[in-house]
Amino acid sequence: MSKLATPQVRTVLYEGPGSAPLDGEERARLLAALLDKGFAVTSLREARELTVRTLDVLMIAGRFTGPAPAFHGTAPVHFCEIGGRDAAAVADAAEALRTEVGAARAGAWKPWFPVIDYRRCTNCMQCLSFCLFDVYGVSAAGKIEVRSQDNCKTECPACSRVCPEVAIMFPKYRHGPINGDQVSQDDIRREVMKVDISALLGGDVYGLLRDRTAKAKSRFSKERDDDRALKERQNCLAKLQKEMDIPMEVIASLPSPDEIRVKAEQAAQRARDARAASEAL
Amino acid sequence: MILYCHCAFAKVVPPEAKQAVLAQLAASGAEFEAVPDLCEMSARRDPRLGELAASGELRIAACYPRAVRGLFEAAGHRLADSAQIFNMRATAPEQLAAELTAGSA
Numbered sequence: 001m002s003k004l005a006t007p008q009v010r011t012v013l014y015e016g017p018g019s020a021p022l023d024g025e026e027r028a029r030l031l032a033a034l035l036d037k038g039f040a041v042t043s044l045r046e047a048r049e050l051t052v053r054t055l056d057v058l059m060i061a062g063r064f065t066g067p068a069p070a071f072h073g074t075a076p077v078h079f080c081e082i083g084g085r086d087a088a089a090v091a092d093a094a095e096a097l098r099t100e101v102g103a104a105r106a107g108a109w110k111p112w113f114p115v116i117d118y119r120r121c122t123n124c125m126q127c128l129s130f131c132l133f134d135v136y137g138v139s140a141a142g143k144i145e146v147r148s149q150d151n152c153k154t155e156c157p158a159c160s161r162v163c164p165e166v167a168i169m170f171p172k173y174r175h176g177p178i179n180g181d182q183v184s185q186d187d188i189r190r191e192v193m194k195v196d197i198s199a200l201l202g203g204d205v206y207g208l209l210r211d212r213t214a215k216a217k218s219r220f221s222k223e224r225d226d227d228r229a230l231k232e233r234q235n236c237l238a239k240l241q242k243e244m245d246i247p248m249e250v251i252a253s254l255p256s257p258d259e260i261r262v263k264a265e266q267a268a269q270r271a272r273d274a275r276a277a278s279e280a281l
Numbered sequence: 282m283i284l285y286c287h288c289a290f291a292k293v294v295p296p297e298a299k300q301a302v303l304a305q306l307a308a309s310g311a312e313f314e315a316v317p318d319l320c321e322m323s324a325r326r327d328p329r330l331g332e333l334a335a336s337g338e339l340r341i342a343a344c345y346p347r348a349v350r351g352l353f354e355a356a357g358h359r360l361a362d363s364a365q366i367f368n369m370r371a372t373a374p375e376q377l378a379a380e381l382t383a384g385s386a
Contacts, residue, residue: 008325024308031303031315035287040322040329041315051332053325110290111320115351146355149324171320171348172291179293179370180348 006104007055009097010075011039016046018069019062026087030061033087038106039094047071057101059094076101112172113149114159120167120183123278125271127159127168132263135159138270142278153250161245282336283313283381286343288369290318294344298374302342305378311385319343323352334358340365342381 011034015021022030027043034041039059042050047069052058054074061080068079078097082090098105114127114135123144128136136159137147157178160168166183173179177187285306288294306313314333316322322330333339334353339360343349346366353360367377 010329024304024310028304028307031307032300035289035303035315035317038289038317040317043311043313043315045312051328053328106317107290109321111318111324113320113324115320115323115348115355117347117351118354169345169348169351171344171352172288172293174293176345180345180351181371182345182347 005055007057007101008053009039009057009059009094009101009103010042010052011059011061011080011094012042012044012050012071014044014047014060014062014069016044016069018047018066019064020083022063029087030082030090033091034094037091037095039091039098049073050075057097057103059097061090061094109150110154110172111149112154112156112170113152114146115169115171115180116144116146117167117169117180120165122165122167123275124164125274126162126164128274129264129267129271130162131159131267132260138274138277142274144274153247155247156250158246158250282333282339283311283385284319284333284339284341284343285313285315285381286319286341286369287315287317288319288344290321294369295374298369298372298377301374302369302378302381305382306342309382309385311382319349319352323356326356330356331358334360334364338363338365340367340381342367342369342377344368344370 013022013027013030031041049072050058052073052075056075058071058073058075058077059080060069060071060077061082063083064079064081071077080090080093080097085093097103121144123142125138125144128138128144133148133151133153135146135148135152137145139145157170157173160166160170160173160178166177166187168178169180170178171180175181177183283306285302287299287303303315306315314329330353335358341349341364343366345368349366350360365380367381369377
């Protein structure tokens, strides 16, 4: 099951009729405590229908002075009296509810994944062809989309570097324009210069890996030296790591060269099919 | 409506910016939505994003506007051009907090 399809606890800080308001400082402390533990907080001054995923759970927190207010929606509702509790204790109560309902632990997955700027994207499918982890897919309308966010390798922005239109963002990346900062003319010129990843590596990366595989196989037959083959592969990929700011963990988790070849061919075929379908529309 | 993103799972937004904006938001008395991480919400395709995108005048404290618009779109909800996005990675916190909460409550 996708890491994203687990229940979430969403908290509501209710300060409307039937619940006494907090002062600004108390409210700020409570907000920070809940957010730091990964809980969303909706601040409300009146009870109303709330839109939540059906698998999620609501915790309504307030200093209740009368009957519980009526909240409408499809999610189960739990009330939490916060009078006499400090911010940490309220956050602990939310944490206990999270455990009780089997909701996702905060920070279990760092939300690192590509975001497509469709105002720039030309649907060229280079990202689909490039990604080895099946993060990208094609919609029924033939449009490139990010389909499996949790397949993406944390801190790896490599696909954004092969996008010729600077259309792929990683909002948590350190530098622009990959972090979503405005795209300058210099950025576009740089991308045009490296549209073909081979320009970075002096040859097609998959071809390079294939060559290495052939050489490694040849050596294996003579020496059966697994350690040496691994070192060769690491040397080959070190350049990729340096040039494209790819974390070593990602390099280490790459499939074998043979698997890469198969995946690259499959991805290229999917990209060709998607382009053909898109042109036929 | 105001949406605040705490960017809880990365260190790209300066903590002092988050603290200042959160304090101002709490003091404003306005209704708001504070989320631990807008990226995570987008990845989960949280329907609350649709509700927020459809709300009249949305003001968002998060990061780069291009990224924020992309996150909404990735979740299937296009932000109106009128939505105002305040970038906590690049704007002075006091200025940002004042603009975010101006006219609220």
